[in-house]
Amino acid sequence: MIRFEDVVVRYPGTTVPALAGVSFDAVAGKITAVAGPNGSGKSTLIRALIRRQPIERGSIYIDGDDLNSLSTQETAKRIAVTPQREEPAFPMTVDEYVALGRFPRLGLWRSPDAADHNAVVAAMQKAGVAMFASRRTDTLSGGEWQRVRIARALAQEARAIVLDEPTTFLDLAHEMSLFELLHSLAEDGMAVLLISHQLNLVARFADTIVLLHHGNVVATGAPADVMQASLLERVYEWPLVISRDPAVGAPSLVPLRRSTTP
Amino acid sequence: MIEHRRWHWVALTGVLLLLCIIAVGVGAIAIPPRAVLDAIGGYGDPTIVSIVRYLRMPRVLLAVFVGAGLGMSGGALQGTLRNGLAEPYLLGVSGGAAVGAVIAFTAHLTSNSVIALAAFAGAAGAVVLALLVARAAGAVGRSDPRTLLMAGVVIGAFANAVIMIALANAPANTVRGALWWMMGSVADSSWSGVGSLAGYVAIGGGMLIYWAREIDILSLGDEPAAALGVNVDSATRRIYLLAALLAGATVAAAGLIGFVGLIVPHIVRAGGIRKHRQLVLGSAIIGATLVVAADLIARTIRPPGELPLGAVTAILGVPFFLGQLRRTR
Numbered sequence A: 001m002i003r004f005e006d007v008v009v010r011y012p013g014t015t016v017p018a019l020a021g022v023s024f025d026a027v028a029g030k031i032t033a034v035a036g037p038n039g040s041g042k043s044t045l046i047r048a049l050i051r052r053q054p055i056e057r058g059s060i061y062i063d064g065d066d067l068n069s070l071s072t073q074e075t076a077k078r079i080a081v082t083p084q085r086e087e088p089a090f091p092m093t094v095d096e097y098v099a100l101g102r103f104p105r106l107g108l109w110r111s112p113d114a115a116d117h118n119a120v121v122a123a124m125q126k127a128g129v130a131m132f133a134s135r136r137t138d139t140l141s142g143g144e145w146q147r148v149r150i151a152r153a154l155a156q157e158a159r160a161i162v163l164d165e166p167t168t169f170l171d172l173a174h175e176m177s178l179f180e181l182l183h184s185l186a187e188d189g190m191a192v193l194l195i196s197h198q199l200n201l202v203a204r205f206a207d208t209i210v211l212l213h214h215g216n217v218v219a220t221g222a223p224a225d226v227m228q229a230s231l232l233e234r235v236y237e238w239p240l241v242i243s244r245d246p247a248v249g250a251p252s253l254v255p256l257r258r259s260t261t262p
Numbered sequence B: 001m002i003e004h005r006r007w008h009w010v011a012l013t014g015v016l017l018l019l020c021i022i023a024v025g026v027g028a029i030a031i032p033p034r035a036v037l038d039a040i041g042g043y044g045d046p047t048i049v050s051i052v053r054y055l056r057m058p059r060v061l062l063a064v065f066v067g068a069g070l071g072m073s074g075g076a077l078q079g080t081l082r083n084g085l086a087e088p089y090l091l092g093v094s095g096g097a098a099v100g101a102v103i104a105f106t107a108h109l110t111s112n113s114v115i116a117l118a119a120f121a122g123a124a125g126a127v128v129l130a131l132l133v134a135r136a137a138g139a140v141g142r143s144d145p146r147t148l149l150m151a152g153v154v155i156g157a158f159a160n161a162v163i164m165i166a167l168a169n170a171p172a173n174t175v176r177g178a179l180w181w182m183m184g185s186v187a188d189s190s191w192s193g194v195g196s197l198a199g200y201v202a203i204g205g206g207m208l209i210y211w212a213r214e215i216d217i218l219s220l221g222d223e224p225a226a227a228l229g230v231n232v233d234s235a236t237r238r239i240y241l242l243a244a245l246l247a248g249a250t251v252a253a254a255g256l257i258g259f260v261g262l263i264v265p266h267i268v269r270a271g272g273i274r275k276h277r278q279l280v281l282g283s284a285i286i287g288a289t290l291v292v293a294a295d296l297i298a299r300t301i302r303p304p305g306e307l308p309l310g311a312v313t314a315i316l317g318v319p320f321f322l323g324q325l326r327r328t329r
Helices: A042-049 A072-078 A094-106 A114-127 A142-154 A172-187 A199-205 A229-236 B006-025 B033-041 B046-080 B093-106 B112-137 B145-168 B172-183 B191-210 B212-218 B222-227 B232-254 B260-270 B276-300 B309-328
Strands: A002-009 A019-026 A031-035 A057-062 A079-082 A160-164 A191-195 A208-213 A216-221 A240-244 A251-255
Touching (some): A002 A042, A019 A042, A019 A057, A019 A191, A019 A208, A019 A216, A031 A042, A031 A172, A031 A199, A042 A160, A042 A191, A072 A079, A072 A094, A079 A142, A079 B222, A094 A142, A094 B212, A114 A142, A114 A172, A142 A160, A160 A172, A172 A191, A172 A199, A199 A251, A208 A229, A216 A229, A229 A240, B006 B033, B046 B191, B046 B232, B046 B260, B093 B112, B093 B172, B093 B232, B112 B145, B112 B191, B112 B232, B145 B172, B145 B232, B172 B309, B191 B212, B191 B232, B191 B276, B212 B222, B212 B232, B212 B276, B222 B232, B260 B309, B276 B309
Parallel strands (some): A079 A160
Antiparallel strands (some): A002 A019, A208 A216, A240 A251
């Protein structure tokens, strides 16, 4: 669905590339999670995907089509991206906000019809925000806001959803329910591409983990393959152990105190 | 999603029309509304007909289009630059226009059309300069709203310096003329001036309304806007340029009338309007109403003298703005 092929991105004025030839696939019906330390290039991936950062080499393919051959509007019909920073300059109601997700399909002038209305309602129900549809965006809690943003992305009716750190500011219950929502979206056949720091949750829910380090993919694979203590210690430069999550048996990372290691 | 109550629009337009008829009627010779309508149609006392047709109507209509243009410009800029303090005058438009006009004054080119042309050229120059500065300051090809705002402010400050230097040793008459121009007025209006401003407002405002949905999306921030399929850099530049030139045209026609572009969009938003197509349209109607009302006050409060129009709009605007600030706290 979304394929990064040897993508190199370099910020102006820097010599070290932010992405140094990154390749991986986010396929339909699966959750693909990109993890890695701060500054490893995770958000740059998203910026390249939404064309806020030019690609120096390599290509991004969406449904087999090179991103450069697609209009921005066509891209937004195929993939729904929720970037890390997103806040309306002037508050609006939740349903108005979610309805903005129809922009790629409405364009500048088409009036919303029943199908658009239904897509907005369905997106709000799916993301669990329908009960506060008429609240203003500036009155929402952090967790509510994250879900409203996901509802906006779902209203795009794209076949892939891309989320940058969607669980920031979320408490345990909201975090879990968000991952369960992503799981159900993947089950419905969407490609879910997620950038997350929550390695343990990612290990439980993702089908594939892409581990980034200094702009390189250092491991790709099932959580059990990527969640290796030696590899993660090297990438995060912190002592840790991998245990088994007692509930579901997924690999689980436990960071250690630096002073407790020999 | 909610269809905005249609009668609000009808009522607002009705209020504006009524105010215009009253404004045409009020003056040294009071003309009752009925006679105003007759005179517009060409009936009745020939003196009244010519007062209405050649003196008061152009003045009131100029106020309408100045207010509409400033309102639309402000509404579009605030959304695009994601800043409730953004207004056309903050972006160097006023400074640039004033430089153009002051240069015309100091060169003794005091005909209205020459000053208007010089002011518009100055405004356009300032806007293009602001875009170039923002481009040079930001990352390559990037029109970051904050950089654009700062570039505008810097160019405005620079323009002020130029004005002060130009006026420092100018004769008293020139200073007075330039000062009056900078305070804004619709007194010296003519049908040709009204006509050309109406053209700018119709074309510029129409284009802003055409692209209004992009403003909705831009107001979310550059990354979400890009994710929703808007070409952020070119859309930002396009709207900035359109809005600034629209404001430049109003300045060329009537001098500097402050605060309208800043407060009018806030008034419209306080009415529950958030989509920019309605916001820009509503700002046109409210802006026109505000400037017509301000001009009516400016010329009736101390006859036969007139208060500077820009001062009256600010005096009307400040209390409202403070009230609005309290409400949003």
